[in-house]
Amino acid sequence: MVTREDIEAFLDRLSAEGASFQEVEPGLWVVRPGGSLDFDVVVTHNPPVVLLRVKVMPHPTDPADAAALNKRLLELNATDLLHGAYGIDGDAVVLTEALELAHLDFEEFLASFESMTLSLTGHLRELAAFREAR
Template identity: 85%
Template sequence: MVTREDIEAFLDRLSADGASHQELEPGLWLVRPSGALEFDVVVTHNPPVVLLRVKVMPLPAEASDQAALNRRLLELNASDLLHGSYGIDQENVVLTEALELAHLDFEEFLASYESMTLSLTSHLRELAAFREAR
């Protein structure tokens, strides 16, 4: 099973591509992707899984905007996301992914991380309209 130290090593390898990370507490990291991306990925080592999570945006205030956003997020879950999914936590839209630690290797971790960051990057322009509705 992949340990906390293994996840730290995975994150160190991401740093070679320009990402930065800091451990906020044992088993909880804040990862800043490289480039002009303005979001952080929270990585949590929580056996038997590792969780990757991004706070995307607050929910719009208007119920009609929330309904339209919820529909679009479900469509994106079905069409654009391989492993992760959009969800709602309290009053925020989040993108999450969970990976089993039992047989996790760096390539699977990297694929999930890149899938999340690339998907979110391509979705942010469309979701910006809902941010402005807030």
């Protein structure tokens, strides 16, 4: 099973590709993807899984905007996201992914991380309209 130290080694390897990270408490890291990406990925080692999570935006308070956004997020979950999913946590829209630690390797971790960051990068322009409507 992949340990907390293994996850930290994965994050060290991400750093070589331009990301930076900080452990804010044992088993909880805030990762900043490289380049112009302006969001943080929170990585949590929580056996038997590691969780990746991004707070995307506040959820709209207007019922019509919220319904339209929820519908679009479900469509994106069904068509554009391979492993992760959009969800709502309190008053925030989040993108999450859970990976089993039992057989996790760096390539799977990297693929999930890149899938999340690339998908979100592509979706942010579209989702910005809902952020502005708030």
